[in-house]
Amino acid sequence: MPAPLACLDLDGTLVDSRRPFAAAMRAALADVGLPDRAAEALHRHLGPPLEETAALLVAQDVAGGRVAAPDADRRAEELLQAYRARYRELGVPMTRPVAGIPEALDGLRSAGWRLVIVTSKIAPAAAAVLDGTGLERQVDALYAPGPEERHVPKERSLRRALADHRVDATAPVAMVGDRHHDVDAAVACDVPAIGVTWAGDHRDELRDAGALRILDRPDELGDALAAIPT
Numbered sequence: 001m002p003a004p005l006a007c008l009d010l011d012g013t014l015v016d017s018r019r020p021f022a023a024a025m026r027a028a029l030a031d032v033g034l035p036d037r038a039a040e041a042l043h044r045h046l047g048p049p050l051e052e053t054a055a056l057l058v059a060q061d062v063a064g065g066r067v068a069a070p071d072a073d074r075r076a077e078e079l080l081q082a083y084r085a086r087y088r089e090l091g092v093p094m095t096r097p098v099a100g101i102p103e104a105l106d107g108l109r110s111a112g113w114r115l116v117i118v119t120s121k122i123a124p125a126a127a128a129v130l131d132g133t134g135l136e137r138q139v140d141a142l143y144a145p146g147p148e149e150r151h152v153p154k155e156r157s158l159r160r161a162l163a164d165h166r167v168d169a170t171a172p173v174a175m176v177g178d179r180h181h182d183v184d185a186a187v188a189c190d191v192p193a194i195g196v197t198w199a200g201d202h203r204d205e206l207r208d209a210g211a212l213r214i215l216d217r218p219d220e221l222g223d224a225l226a227a228i229p230t
Contacts (some may be wrong), residue, residue, distance in 0.1 A: 002171035003114050004126065006225055007161050007191075009177030010126055011046055014101050016041045016199040020091035024182055025053075027090060027140065028082035038194075047179035049120045051150050053081040081138055084125070084147070092128045097135060098199050100218035107140040107222045116141045116161045118155055123147070141165065154185040162189060171207040172228040174212075176221070178202060178203065183209035194224050 011017040017027055022039035029036055034057070045053040058076040061067040067075055105115060116139060119126050130136040145152035148186045158175060166173055174195045175186035184225040186193035187210050195206030195214040207212050213224050 002168035003112055004172035004225070004228070005114050005116070005160055005162075005165050005174075006108060007065070007118045007173070007175045008181075009105075009175075010121055012199045013119075013176060013182075013196055014097060014105075014177035015095050015129060015133060016098050017046055017091075017095060018200060020087070020095045023094065024087040024089075024091040025057075027086040028079055029057075029114065031086065033098055034058070034075070034079065035064075035066060043200065047120070047181055047202075049151060050083065050122075051076070051080055054083065060191050071211055080189045081145060084122070087125060088128065092125070092132050095129050095133060097133050097157045100198075102135070102138065104218040104221045105135070108205040108225065109138065111222065111226070113225065114165055115139045116130050116143060116165055118154065118157045118161050118175065118182075118185070120145065120152070120157075141214070154181050155188040158185045158189050158191075162191070169179055170228050170230055172225070174225055174228050175198050176225075178206075180205045180209035184210050194221075196221075 008014060017093055022042045025042050026036055058067055058072050058079060062069050062072050099165040108115060121144055123146055126142055126144045143157040161206060174180055174192045174194055178200055179194050183193040183195060183206060192212045195211035197214060197216050203214055215221060220230055
């Protein structure tokens, strides 16, 4: 059988990024003089491209009268750059794989799956997380936007991964992720999507977006991918 391909999201799928994201974002907010947010309130912003999150947080402050509307774009860019610096300093060192993920990836590789990362995190940060967690050794390639890019849809990165690694149209392929952005990209690329809930439960949005299956534990991943239709 042709080698199957699993395209894997990073944040919320292979690593639990809630604590690292909140720590880096709260530090960045302080750096640029914007109001603090509770960690739990920030967790819901994991998943979309970071520039969208920065713009949304600043828009909340515009609505609250804390930032002048003409300054919104500049303040969002300041927050984006401050977050990236703080993430390298604070977020990367505290990022860990989800319990059971290294074993699940080993099982997939043993079963013949090729594993590639498709993420909205910029490439240098994603590579640092993969290296710091040891997951780099278990994946074949990384597809992510460059640091200078803005508003890159995950569909673009997924299409690149499929073009490079889906060598046979009859081979099983799937996109695995924790947010609707992952499912949306899969639907746009006409591949099945598997949703996961183990590092942030977005079950309803995954179902509504069209996930083929939704998993609660990493040890379910092998069987779910084995059942993907060709």
